[in-house]
Amino acid sequence: MDNRIKRIVIVGGGTAGWMTAAALGKVLGREYADITLVESDAIGTVGVGEATIPQIGTYNRMLGLDEDEFVRRTKGTFKLGIEFVNWGRLGHRYMHPFGKYGLNMQGLSFHAFWQRMHQLGDPHSLDDYSLNALAAYDNKFMRPIDAGRSPLSEIAYAFHFDAGLYALYLREQAESHGVVRREGRITQVHQDGVSGFVTAVELEDGSEVCGELFIDCSGFRGLLIAQTLGIDFVDWSHWLPCNRAVVAPCESVDAMTPYTRSTAHGAGWQWRIPLQHRIGNGHVYSADHMSEDEATAILLDNLDGEPLSEPRGLRFTTGHRQRYWEKNVVAIGLSSGFMEPLESTSIWMIQTGISRLLSNFPDRSFAAVDRERYNRVLIEETEYIRDFLILHYHATERDDTPFWAYCRNMDIPPRLQEKLDVYNHTGRTFREGEELFNDTSWFAVLTGQCGKPRIYDPVAEMMSVEETRERLRQIRETIRSSADYMPGHRAFIAEHCAA
Ligand SMILES: Cc1cc2nc3c(=O)[nH]c(=O)nc-3n(C[C@H](O)[C@H](O)[C@H](O)COP(=O)(O)OP(=O)(O)OC[C@H]3O[C@@H](n4cnc5c(N)ncnc54)[C@H](O)[C@@H]3O)c2cc1C
Structure with a gap:
């Protein structure tokens, strides 16, 4: 009856390989399966990928990492958002902060009230309602504290870190959970003659590493998923033309x-x-x-x-593999696709790949139902992110170069067109299904790059102009004084996690 997978092989020791190794080692434990990671010092890693989004905190907590130690070891800093310069038009800048704007009122989105006042000529920018934006521009940082309903209780943040140091740090974590590292270049991949399942990878010295489940973290080359199993690439260059x-x-x-x-x-x-x-x-x-x-x-x-x-x-080519999981091979990281780093989403895609693998974990029968669900959900997630990235290129007044003229005029996916149409009409934004970016992120980029919608959301009229003005003033003051309370970013690092 014991159909459990007992040997897992991870091919590649970049960010994807070591994130996967550390997570599987920690969650499954050394008694469950032998986990081997193969990497080649001669090939090396892509060596980039240094900005993250707040969801990485979930991964760190799952591993039980001490955050100060993690920042110190990776020579990291804290990240409150992304500033975009010259995107909507030359000379213009805006912040896409983590966290939220203002406060929802009477169960209605803050965005609607801000939009109404903005259209009535109120001069205060969206940044005045975001603790993250104000703190970012003032070079301030602190972690959230228990301060009741104060915005200081819910500061959302991520990290910047050195990619090489991050992989080394994760390697230590993985090895402490029993993961075994093999160094050497894989020269051959062996498959079962009937099923086509991968059975072993062979190294330059002729030794073989056998397994039942293979995780392809070999980077852009996709050693197992593409070169061995021949899974095609879905090319999105026409929407995301940087390569x-x-x-x-x-x-x-x-x-x-x-x-x-x-x-x-x-x-x-x-x-x-x-x-x-x-x-x-x-x-x-x-x-x-x-x-x-x-x-x-x-x-x-x-x-x-x-x-x-x-x-x-x-x-690179923007796009993704048609299937992320084929037979007994799961592609995680650049082997599964790449959408470019504009919103720092690749490490998140590694994270979601790992957590969805764990929640659809196979036994040796490799039931198609686990695989199909994994592929469907991951591809959906990828497509949602793709639409958000395309928005940055498409929603622009720029036509000063052939590149921007192309982006501005290109056809876009219908779901993104609908989001743009809805925003341009009333300023409303939505998060769909399992979409990574929420309505606040969409609002930040849409207001940052598209300007004013035709009308404001009519529900904002449920409150009088005078009351709305007064409430917004109070929110601004609370957020301003919260930002003033925060220590400097450099001082915070010096006190807690200097390298
Ligand atoms: C320009 C750029 C900027 C980026 N910026 C960001 C960012 O800011 N934020 C973010 O989240 N992501 C970013 N990314 C993506 C991020 O870098 C990757 O998601 C991350 O580094 C994971 O890479 P990987 O581990 O899949 O591949 P790699 O780092 O390429 O690792 C591949 C591994 O496979 C091994 N390997 C390959 N072939 C063999 C073989 N034959 N035998 C043995 N071993 C082999 C290699 O030795 C290596 O260890 C960026 C990517 C690019 C290209």
Whole structure:
């Protein structure tokens, strides 16, 4: 009767491989199954992926990590949101903060009341109603405290960290739960002659690592899911046309900002991720619209400090594998697809891949029903994120370069078109099904890039203008004084988690 999987092989030791190894090791325990991770020092990892979203806190708590230790070990900083510069139009900037705006009133969305007052000429920006936005611009940070109904009780935050140090830290966690690491390049993959299931991977030295469940964390190459099982790639380049990045860390010379900055350029955008020991930078661009030399020159012209290494180029295609789980192989991380790093969603996709694998965990019969559900739900999640990313490119007044003219005029998925139509009419935003980004995130980007809707949500008229004005004033004051109360980001790190 014992049909339990007893040998799990993880192929790849980047962020995806070690996140998976640490989680399976911790949750399943060493008595349940032998877990082996194979990685090749000669091949190395993609070496980027340094900004996260608040959901990573759930992963850390599941592993039982001490957060200060985690930040210290990864030379990390805290992240309250993303600032977008030059997206809606040149010279314009807005914040997509984590957390919420204001306070819902009488069960109705705060957004409706703000929108009404905004249309009536009230000068206060959306940022004035977000603790995260105010704190981010003031370079402040603290973790939430138990302060009753104060906004200080619900500060939402994520992290920036050094990707290499993060993988090393997770490796320690995984090994402490019994995961065994094998170093070596995989040169062959063996399959069962009848079922096509993967049975073993063979290393350069001729040794074999056998298993029943294989997790493909081999990065863009998709060693098992694509090269062995031949699962096709669904290409989204027509919606997300960036397909290259050039990256270069630089010295920190400025305040340690508690947010990521994304600055749009002529054919893509540049990230700025502040860490304790350096700033991570990368220019994501479309090779159909810009040469590598030009992209590199733009990156180097827009660094805060001296570059710390030669610029390095990366290539990718946006999209995903048609199936993430095929036979006894589950693809997690870049092997399963990539949508570009604009909203820091890839590490989240690794996290959701792991948690959904655990909640649909197979036995050796590998029932199709587990696999099909996993594939359906993960693809749905990917598509929701895709729509949110497309919004950033499409909702723009920019047509100053062929790239922006293309993005502005391209056809978009019908579900995104509906969201845009609804917003442009009344300013309403919604979260659908298992969508990652909530109505507040949609509201932040839509108001940041689309401007005013035609009318405001009529339900906002259930409160008089005078009362709405007074309530908004009170909310602003509470949020302002909460931000003033917070310590500086650098001071907080120095006190709790300096590397
Ligand atoms: C430009 C860019 C910016 C990004 N920024 C962000 C971000 O800010 N936030 C975010 O969440 N995500 C970001 N990502 C995504 C993030 O980097 C990845 O999701 C994450 O690093 C996981 O990568 P991975 O582990 O799947 O692949 P990799 O890091 O490529 O690891 C692959 C592993 O497989 C091993 N391997 C491959 N072939 C073999 C073989 N034949 N034999 C043995 N071992 C093998 C390699 O040695 C390596 O250990 C970014 C990605 C890119 C490209």
